Amino acid sequence: MYRAPSRRKNKKEVKKPNLIPILDAVFIFIFFLLMSASFLNIHEIQSDVPIISNQEPPKNKKPPLALTLKIRASNIQILTGVPGSVRKSIGKNSDGDYDLVALRTYLIGLKKSNATEKDIVLEPLVDLQYEELVKIMDSVRILKNTDPDIWTTGKDGSDIRIKELFSNIVFGNIQS
Known part of the structure; x- marks a missing residue:
């Protein structure tokens, strides 16, 4: 007698x-x-690129300050x-770092006589570590609470306290 294979009889459900x-x-x-992406803070330091133009600059009554910092290996x-x-x-200074306190002090004196300048x-002129460049940028941008007050006269004749030193930072030798 023929017997059917057992596979056909016992169909298992997949x-x-x-x-x-x-x-x-x-x-x-x-x-x-x-959730972890919301805790990631990215900070940006504003900086502009110099404008290259063939036109004559506008005539001003007062010559521009044109403040420039040349950062060399031994000094600024x-x-x-x-x-x-x-x-x-x-x-x-004695630690081998740039003397940013002396730099700030001198720039505060310049800001007092040129209160409207921001650039x-x-x-x-030398390769700098990123942290060192940021320290220099912070020392020329920010006025601390411990710094002497700098005042200017507004358009309406009221006194305005200046809160920043030279906040518009431009890198000058980007093509070298």
């Missing part, structure tokens, strides 16, 4: 995988990614005017 735990894990993973030279003439040279040109 079980589908349970996707609910996998989907739960994926949604939890996405949730944690979104402060230049003013067009063409720039060296006003002061700030060396390094400063940085010309690093």
